Amino acid sequence: MSKRTADEDAAGPLKAGGRPDAMDVDDKLPADMGEFEDEFEDEFESEDEIIEAGVDGRPDAEREAEEGAMDVDGNNGPGTFIVGRTRLEPGQTLSPDPTTYRMLHNLSTPWPCLSFDIIRDGLGDNRSVYPATMYTVAGTQAESSKASDNSIMVMKLSALSKMQGGDESSDDEDDDDEDADPLLEHKSIPLNTTTNRIRAHQAPGSQNPVTLTATMTESTNVFIHDITPHLASFDTPGTIITPQQNKPISTIRAHKSEGYAVDWSPLHPQGKLLTGDNDGLIYVTTRSDGGGFVTDTRPFQGHTSSVEEIQWSPSEASVFASASSDGTIRVWDVRSKSRTPALTMQVSNVDVNVMSWSKQTTHLLASGDDAGVWGVWDLRQWKPSAAGGSVAGKPTPIASFDYHKEQITSVEWHPTDDSIIAVSAGDNTVTLWDLAVELDDEESKDTAGVQDVPPQLLFVHYQNMAKEVHWHPQIPGVLAATGEEFSVFRTISV
Template structure:
């Protein structure tokens, strides 16, 4: 990824981050002239006899035109983002009528990974302009690697599209509706590219004390850095607040890994903090945070994968269980209480690398996976049996889709709707899917001209170099995706 253009400012200075893209268009429309009837003088005399078909034209001419029209109808009339190739000089822009909200925001360097930080502004909110907080890590160019940093960011002024009503109040003042969004950031130097970052809010035993917001960063250096970004977040909304240099230092550094990695996840069921990290050697470590704030990494690794661990997630319902996805094509399920440190379940789910996965928080026996061949699938974990049992064998996904032709780079279930899944892929798209859709016979006829487009596909959003996406847990339907820029959007379909 190359350096992107951005309006740079000093640390903590708001960056004005563009407006909305223009309306979706393909810039190859020819100029249209006046229609001329080439047959207007055909009947100059009532005595003139012409051999013609039912429309007054010779049969041969009419049949030739109909044949040409059929050739056009049978051609690739539907433009499919990520599949149909643009002609030289053509460009794409989004159709604003299909979005409730759409903004692009730029950072000084590209970000491979980010996470959304829960805030105190309320749940299920729909007031515009919207505000959200995120944390990400940069990927600076080779000679500038020392400039890499964590970016604690505040996105504000995220207005709705023209004509979109405010669901929360008819009296909402929309005078700022068309203003550009604002990106404010606090930079934490780390000197290494961030491969993956995850945020967590640790809840103290003393309920009167505020939560502490932590980040875990997997870096190219093989070290895992844990930062307390609580003061950085507070500085956005407390005038005069300053982040001291010592607050930029990690509160803990995990040095157990011998190789860099991409897999990291905090458990949502452990209030103090429980962290999994996995590396390119296939090794997984567990780090636990005490109530006093210290971190201890268990020196006994979880071993079983024969290649790199690409993704890990804790079970949303069982505090001791987690799953891991690997470039060895397997997904394995583990129990941290196991003395053997071996997986309880191991399933071959792809012939290629399994890059990403997502555990449904609404229906916790469902797991979605995305692979290097562009296929993503949904699995029912109740059908998986331990190796060596009579029922063990290759599992069958309850749904699978080969729509994308490039690697799947991110996948995530909707936080409150277990039928909606968002997928990012290397074909520069973010797609939204509704697994509840079933195609009946009548609908099959209507979609017969659109080849290889499943009826479950709800929406396609163009995102150049799409890397990672997340649903906002407190703004229903809002998605954030990182790539060449950060894209913040909500469609009318979700």
């Protein structure tokens, strides 16, 4: 796979491994500053690395008049956009209907981020109190002429309030600070190269968990950082991060080309990492009890093109799957001496960009391709042929959707509900799906005029240049998505 630049991507559709256009940035803005942009407020106050933004200070009547509807017909009058029925004219854009969200906040950063991850925290599971707090880590993509501006951003987002007046019937607990201004605190780790994909892992520590990140970069190197002190600094005012703490604790140099595939094993607490590159090679790196990292220099080989996505099995410690631009998903066993796949499934005629392995029902695997098609596969149906690793016969997904008209850039199962999936795509949308939905005959008549919209589609969220979407593992229903900017949101439907 040839390397794609931001300029090249501007002239064509974005792939999962492509890069969005750089944002206009004030040259005087420090590299470690961002703005927490609220949907209804354009004024910001900043102090050091804490940014505040008001939710909505306008009179209720003015706000309610604006929220009443979206103008999609170009006549300066209210209109409602109905997926599958309404068409946007050139120059028209959509505005979110606040009544469909429980929470919605937008975040702008100095440079767009291709990839991010949500970090588990010690605030408890199944949280329903608003305002909410969450921790994330992301990697930037600066213009090629300003590569030195690139960094890893460790972030704490707090005071994330519910939409004012929205979802009054919700059982969520609210504290007295619902209308508080959202806060963003962050620490920057200089990187000097674009982050293609970043993933976090928490390993046992002597007292508290050690939070590690693995960053696949344009430079072909994979950097492992310990961001534990950066996270701790948010709750310890005055903490200074030293230059030594910003340095990687290990650098993987086995890859000869850049890559986009990286995953930490959920079943190896100390840390076991898979990385895949554009040459189709996959390497495994293991963290020892002493904290050091060792990369096995014997790659896993089998893909005939770039490895776009890789994931460990959530239930079998030695098994992983990889998706490739050769149109296949392959299943591997790290114990194999041959370093070849145990199963090979041709799931698409185009690039398979992304993949997600269900943690609740571990024989289910979701994938998304370059043509905008995503589907769900039952791994129990994948049987190797007598000839070896290839699967006999053409595989059939248990569910397949051709709703998106551009490449699928991210797909992720809900952390506790194996029927709900979030999908992002190059058509600037993040969609939520419920695979358990089935229409009866009467309902089918009511939706007869919307043939292009599957009944399983729950929600459509606009996200310019959508690249990745993740569910928060501890705050039910909350998602974060990245593209030209970040969105943190929860809909009333999930």
